Amino acid sequence: MANGSEQNLTKKERYELRRAAKQERYDYKARNRLVKRIALWSFVALGIGGIVFGVIKLGGNPSSQEKALLVDAVADSDWTKGTGDAEVILVEYSDFQCPACKNYYPIVKQLTEEFADTVQFVYRHFPLYSIHKNAEEAAWAAEAAGRQGKFWEMHDLIFENQDEWSKEGNVKETFVSYARDLGLNKEKFLADFESEEVQNKVTRDYQSGIASRVNSTPTFFLNGERIQNPRSYEEFRALIGGNP
């Protein structure tokens, strides 16, 4: 039937028919290719959109996924500032060699002055051993000065001179010179600096930080609950002042 009818067609008609079939095949291919292209680029757009969405979620609030609570309550062995029967307690886990902690140092200091009557401030050591080689010895130095009643003075000196001692090989000498500047007894300072008691204290602080899931410094706990690090003095002030 098809053969018969095709034979009845003129040469021109046969040509037209073949051309139409060819065009149809071509159209089909083109359509197919268009679908593939649309699929490819939609996939790409979706992937990029997904990544952007993901990083905004991750980068926006890196530590807010989990609520962490302070495990160890304030003890007599803690270094505190402010009033003892305060209703608001701010605990800081800090590393003397951490530049971010140094940035927070003047902020926290100003807070301790402004809220001296209403807030209790606690400093706990959390030396990041793996990235700060001198952090632990700095903590020992502050503790040793504390044995002579000058913990906070040494704490301030250490932060203020962070750039100086951070890169030193023999950091003990520098801390001894700070002790001298503060009028401390050098022999006692050195003995305390190397004592098991002082070193255990720092380790205990570190362990309590680990128990409270601290993994970066500074980490602040306001009334036992971890807070996002405020970005300015005003922000910090509002956070503390806003508490009952």
Next chain:
Amino acid sequence: MKSLERSSEAIPRWIIVAFSIISLIGFADAAYLTANHYLGTSLNCSLFEGCEVVTTSVYATVAGVPIALVGALYYLLIFVATIAYFDTGNLRIMRFAAYFTVLGFLASLWLLYLQLFVIEALCMYCLISFFTSTALFLLGLLVIKSCFSEVRPP
């Protein structure tokens, strides 16, 4: 149609795949740093990521534009160009992307120098970016090589 097929064979498939994957990793990395720059609330030193000394230093922005954002756009451009090449088979796009990786590599070298000798601190995500841009640069050399070895159709 025939010339398209020819040119898509000019560059080995694995290079194209590697190019797109690595540029995508670089994009995710730089985009994370950008998001952190604009939205990040915490400023700290972390056990696993080191300190934010680098990303908060004066070198982290150029005229107010965070370098991370420039990096993210760079990787995105490379990625889109690679996909466009995969789609159209147009060698020019791929050659453009390959030459562009030289710029990315040089920028990365400069940033690594800043981290090592000026800021004297390293940032993990910046190092990832250094490795991705170096890998793209090396792959880019292969792309350029295969572009030249290909006898161009008249």
